[in-house]
Amino acid sequence: MIKNLICTSLSVVWLALSSGNAQTNSVYNYTEAFDPIFYTQNGSPYRSASGKPGHAYWQNRADYKISVSLDERTNNVSGHLTILYTNNSPDDLQHIWFQLDQNLFREDSRGQATIPLQDSRYGSAESGFNGGFQLANLRFSDGSKASYDVIDTRMRLELPQALKAGGNSISLEIEFSYIVPEYGADRTGILDTKNGKIYTIAQWYPRVCVYDDILGWNTDPYTGPGEFYLEFGDFHVEIDAPADHIVVAGGELLNPNEVWTSEQLGRYKRASESEKTVLIRSAKEVTDPASRPNKKRLTWKYKLDNAHDFAWASSKAFIVDGAKINNPSGKSALALSAYPAESNGGNAWERSTEYTKASIEHYSKKWLEYPYPVAINVASNVGGMEYPAISFCGATAKAGNLWGVTDHEFGHNWFPMIVGSNERLHAWMDEGFNTFINGLSTEEFNKGEYHKKFGNRNSMAPAFSRSDLEPIMSSPQNMKEKNIGILAYYKPAYGLRLLRDEIIGAARFDNAFRKYIAYWAYKHPTPDDFFRTIENETGENLSWFWRGWFKNNWALDQAIRSVEYEALDPKNGAIITIDNLQKLAMPVVIEVTTASGQKLRKKLPVEIWQRNTSWRFKINTTEKLTKVVIDPDNVYPDMDPYNNVWPRN
Structure with missing residues (x-):
């Protein structure tokens, strides 16, 4: 054994010396790319090493009862909130943290201080607008006053005594009010139409912060880019x-008899049973006073179970239509669209309910059944924003743009409304995952009506490989705003499509992705939980992929170094040498064209790069080769496609 090892070692040295002049300038480091230590923590009773919730997994709970009033003259929202907070953690809690997102719109907020003067979607477009919550009468169920401290977009509320671990609860009440911003960071706001204002109301009540086994209290301030992380209830x-x-609201309407006219109530019920869109309130009726009950004010009563937020919209300008959503179990839900006359016609919002229905039915069948009783799409001055069972989309969107934003915002019901990841820190776990499933949905919708086939999927490679781009696993607050679209949406979605289509295979990946959704439905997964689930379900070690694509901003550059014939005779086959020039490793797909025009392909696994920066392999052919191409389908994110072709022009 020793003798053979010495001979082998000498042979390796000789080969290395003899080929030294042919080495290229590669920055690839295979020991770094394939470092076996990727996870920084072992599995725990709370989070299994397999990616599932652990046997002792816990999360706290917040149940809300809210009565709220809208004053159209002053744009004021005021309400009374009762919260039942349950501590399922193993820790006694001395205080509770709340999110006060409307405080972003105070002139002295951290968010206003960090929002760029131009070209930002975050903030308020109103000059001199000074918003934020007004709070009063914070008290516990026994009537005692609560002591609290408001710090920017957070509030710390002291408990009169420790809330004991293991399922103990406390109830408290808050009175609150605020002025609705006209443009609220592209998440909430007011749209003026010819028939009245459309109010899209979100982030409108004090919401309990998450207390978890990762960070304890999650109290990152709301500055605009990072979205939400909330408890279920x-x-x-x-x-x-x-x-x-x-x-209209993201919940079941409990008193339709009291708020619809008798004619509209009949249409509302027909819509809930119809496969086709049914008009509930037409464009003509919008300007007809008889289309609403003859009263001064009405109270709309809604409920929504096992969700982590609630949003609503209100207007006298709404056209409303609806249709039935079919779930695989046989249960149904109601798709509704509410939009102004300006959005009606010309392949625009009159198709919104069709899009909503199709989108949700696809995701229910493909991934996990839709859990909510309704799905509401509202036309507004919010370009696209999601909340449980309700979406706000741009009122001027039409055709493929309206399909795209509708499909995207309702896809968010799976990420992060069902799979409740921390959007404030890990935007890619909701935006990226959602963008990925949107691509599959669009391919299917109406036989591909809006599906655009990319002739060159790796055309995004230069954007993904920019040296000034932050890693995907940066928080949205830690990214340049111009990079958020790439890092939170497109690059992670592209990476998942690579895993699915090129590295793992569609059937195996889809099964693993479904398992991830099922394991973490109505729970709080972390990035490691996702990584571990995919690895354990597929049986693949993907640390090289997570490390390069998500944790670092590594680029890919595969290149053909040389093409030779064995013993200088094409009849003996071709020897091809390829290099990995940048830090990212990927499988390699090679297509060769012979003198007679025959095309042959060979796929090499990523493992060829586990201990090499270059690789030689043989193509069995008896003819001369006229062309050799790496990545003939242009699906890998190669930053330099020119060195992927032999002979080079």
């Missing part, structure tokens, strides 16, 4: 609005 909401308004 049940919502009972009563919304008092002018009687000429229609109020």
Whole structure:
């Protein structure tokens, strides 16, 4: 054994010396790319090493009862909130943290201080607008006053005594009010139409921060880019609005008899049973006072169970239509669209309910059944924003743009409304995952009506490989705003498509992805939980992929170094040498064209790069080769496609 080892070692040295003049300038480091130590923590009772929730997994709970009133004259929202907070953690809690997102719109907020003067979607477009919550009468269920401290977009509320671990609860009440910003960071706001204002109301009540086994209290301030991380619970909401308004919300309407006219109530019920869109309130009726009950104000009562947020919209300008959503189990939900006359016609919002229905039915069948009783799409001055069972989309969107934003925002019901990841820190776990499933949905919708086949999928490679691009696993607050689209949406979605289509295979990946959704439905996964689930379900060690694509901003550059014939005779086959020039490793697909025009392909696994920066392999052919191409389908993110072709022009 020793003798043979010495001979082998000498042979390796000789080969290395003899080929030294042919080495290229590669920055690839295979020991770094394939470092076996990727995870920084072992599995725990709370989070299994297999990616599943552990046998002792826990999360706290917040149940909300809210009565709220909308004043159209002052754009004021005011309400009374009762929260039942349950501590399922193993820790006694001395205080509770809340999110006060409307405080972003105070002139002295951290968010306003960090929002660029131009070309930012975050903030308020109103000059001199000074918003934020007004809080009063914070008290516990026994009537005692609560001591609290507001710090920017957070509030720390002291408990009169420790809330004991293991399922103990406390109830408290808060009165609150705020002025709705006209443009609220592209997440909430007011759209003026010819028939009245459309209010899209979100982030409108004090919300309990998450206490988890990762960071304890998650209290990152809301500055605009990072979205939300919230506890699950049940919502009972009563919304008092002018009687000429229609109020739609992400929840089951409990009193339709009291808020619809008798004719509209009949249409509403027909819509809930119809496969085709049914008009509930037409464009003509919008300007007809008889289309609303003859009262000054009405209260709309809604409930939503096992959700982590609640949003709503109100307007006297709404056209409303609806249709039935079919779930695989046989249960149904109601798709509704609410939009102004300006958005009606010309392949625009009159198709919104069709899009909503198709999108949700696809995701329910493909991934996990839709859990909510309704799905509401609202036309607004919010370009696209999601909340459980309700979406706000741009009122001017049409055709493929309206399909795209509708499909994207309702896809968010799976990420992060069902799979409740921390959007404030890991935007890619909701935006990227959602963008990935949107691509599959669009391919299927109406036989590909809006599906665009990319002739060159790796055309995005230069954008993904920019040296000034932050890693995907940066928080949205830690990215340049111009990079958020790439890093939170497109690059992670592209990476998942690579895993699915090129590295793992569609059937195996889809099964693993479904398992991830099922394991973490209504729970709080971390990036490691996702990585571990995919690895354990597929049986693949993907640390090289997570490390290069998500944790670092590594680039890919595969290149053909040389093409030779064995013993200088094409009949003996061709020897091809390829190099990995940049830090990212990937499988290699090679296509050769012979003198007679025959095309042959060979796929090499990523493992060829486990201990090499270059690789030689043989193509069995008896003819001369006229062309050799790496990545003939242009699906890998290669930053330099020119060195992928032999002979080079």
